[in-house]
Amino acid sequence: MLQWLRRYRRELLAGDIGAGIVVAMMLIPQGMAYALVAGLPPVVGLYAGILPPILYALFGSSMTQSVGPMVIISLMTATALAPLAAAGSGLYGVLAAQLALLSGVVLLVCGLLRLGFVANFFSRPVMSGFTIGAALVIAQGQIEPLVGADLPAVHLPSLTLGLGSLALLLLARQYLAPLLVRLGMGAGAADTGARLAPMVVVVGATILVPLLGLHEAGVAVTGDVPSGLPGLNLALSHGHWRALLQPALLIGFMIFLISMSAAQTLALKRQEKVNSNYELIGVGVANIGSALTGALPVTGSISRSAVNFAAGAQTPLASVISAVLLALALVAPTGWLTLMPLPALAATIIVAVLGMFDLSTLRTAWRYDRGDALALVATAAGVLVLGVEAGVVIGVMLSMGTLIWRASRPHIAVLGRIAGTEHFRNIERYAAETVPEILMLRIDSNLFFGNVDAVNARIEEELQARPAVRHLVLVMSAVNSIDTTALFALKELNPALKLRGIALHLAEVKGPVLDRLKQSELLGELTGRLYLSAVMASDELSRTTRAASLCPQI
Template structure:
């Protein structure tokens, strides 16, 4: 906070105020709805939207991030707590706050240890698959509230209100922004106005239920006043909450960083991953202290904050203060909000998470990534969100290891009249009958050295006249101990067959480590500074 406060100018204030007001209006129905997804009383969603954004503004690095309840994290909270307590019970509420505390501590520790880079090990296709699966689970879980009864039964007034709200929200999502632009509203203002459609629909449904006296389930009494600062814990549940807290903490960081980076790119700002960990950790500890549940940065809400003119985290501070004011003021109208309308807002909100563009790109570009996306989504649907996170992480790491274990190796030839060497399968490059040049396009480590040696054997079998093998290591950034032994064994095998093993274009750090080994002194060939130097000497051509 000290960083952006020192540079704060009066001209930024109007945008922060307008964004704070807009997001506060959005947060009232959204926070209450996401608390329902988590299995908590709706008012808990408001409690989790006051202190967390204040603490994030103090420590976080994003200028436009909006921190609070979010659909996927709410779903993960419900999945973690459902086996431990009845949803909505006193123990359940205590455990939700305890889960936020544990998640916050995990994030704080990761931030202090500066391990924000771990988010890079969750690939975008896997994240997309997890998001799609979670969205479908959330939407399906809201159908009973939308219909006013367990499926397939219907409570007619509730179903009419819920389906009507759903249709209005879908129409607003598709047509409201263009309509407002045609009516003369500026594009940015029209987009923000369209984002406030859920608030308008919820207010309209509340007025309809109150005026007509419809027999529809509502949120019920909402306590007046701010949440008290305390930390209620259940000491018997630390162990069963630890693993979910680790997974939720990981997802909190991943989701929030995705939103923060996307917004930072639009303004050429920089987001610091380790400060984000600390900011999000503090926000979740704050949620625990106010009886909330795990929170994170929301892409949709942050986008509204950005579009509404947020220049600094002061916008989130204003949002939190307005929500606190809403709880201090009479809250009787909040008790009348119909649950079918809130269910409709949740379903429409998660529909935006069903983006299939990543799947389409992956199908064209990399079938392995597409398979990982589908498998992660199926894992969430079949086994639950926690299993989905684990499947996603395993697939991300598995895909990385699988690719690293099968490095691309190119047979090189010389482009006539130049000093350039290229893959003979892609370019009209010439080769020499007794010289085989192979470029290895990956680091050498225990997982791929056998594959490299096997490829060398295959190439030598196809070229029995080879007398010199040149390994071009321009793309090799590291050689571990296992790979060193593998190269030594390759050297001995080639020596026995009367074939020289040569190295070319070895990078400085790799050469430094090779000099500390016996490979260079026993090498059945030479080390060349460049590929062309190896070619000229071994072929006698220029």
């Protein structure tokens, strides 16, 4: 906690101040837009950018993470609250803060219990599928505010302003950074400048509203934005705890995954380490802070964190500076925020989610592992067809299901000896020599209750194909654990093989596994031997086999 502050040096201050200013400018239109996605008044998105990043700076582990509203979490918030209250109502705002509180408490408790390892159980293809599905849902939801009405009946001034803003943002996304580089700006500064294009476009569109009388012409604007800082209080609806618990768990899970993804990406660039348990505590406390200011669930933003890093942020002080600047913007007169046109904000949201629509993971997974590719597509389809919460559940189930499926069907290789060496390899991949009386099987997985039947079936299949086998050697170099069910399976296999005249041997058993086997009766009952290496097993059993074959002739 605050280790970065104790080690702070004066030369870091310029980078933190510059990054803080840039992110604050980015957060004003972004926060307001993401609040609209969540079905909340735009000012709530600004509230979510004040206290949460300050609290994360106290407890989080990333030096350049930018915590605040994020479009996917906003969409999940809207999905969770839609059946419970009307968007924009007083109850809706109370439930949004209550959802942030529940999510924050769940994250904080998980951090204190050191459950950060759960991030490893959500595969990258499934996460990508969820992101693609959410991006499509968000973009679809912004069509109406972009054009000013339902298609095909559109409001021409709104459509013109919305499509114009969208075109400018797309052009800036593609060409602005190279243009700034050609004009003499450094690559890093040019990239940061290009990322501020939404702020410039929204400010420009806001200026056009009074100049051209667009508000009087029917263009929707944000409306009154109350000035002043949010009060610290906790309004709750006690009748909705149970209804909010499940979505709070799902949203908390996604908050952690998104935050960890952003933090780890930036940590790699800075050659730093991110502590997953501190990250849980950091985003947990940030969400509790968001609830206290009447805001919505927050997380680390991948795009905003990248801007923070590119703008020169060195420590969490950059996020604290951004929060202070946002607070000052609310203390100052907020009349100009009132005239922000919703079509321009919708354009910024659409362009932001376009960056989430990345098919590279799908292409790679399709070439490398069709199962992962199908899981990606199924998760995206689940979000589109069944909704965001169902999509998260489908993603988690597919991740765990894929893990269980693969663990229950371990790879087992028949080993042979490479001529003239002491190396044993899979006979399906190498021209390796085998002895008819000896079957050597390498089990490339831990042995547990979920795969012992598959292992026994494979052993029987290989024995049926090799009737001359008198010695079965299980090479355990890839086995890190054997559970009780698997131990009983080995104990039952041992006498069953003996009745068929086959001895069971173990080779290359790892130390921790051997220590546990010594606590059982298996080693004492083994019909064969325990060998230090596959080479020793092969040499000794080959000599035994040759001697046995010569006995009838002597």
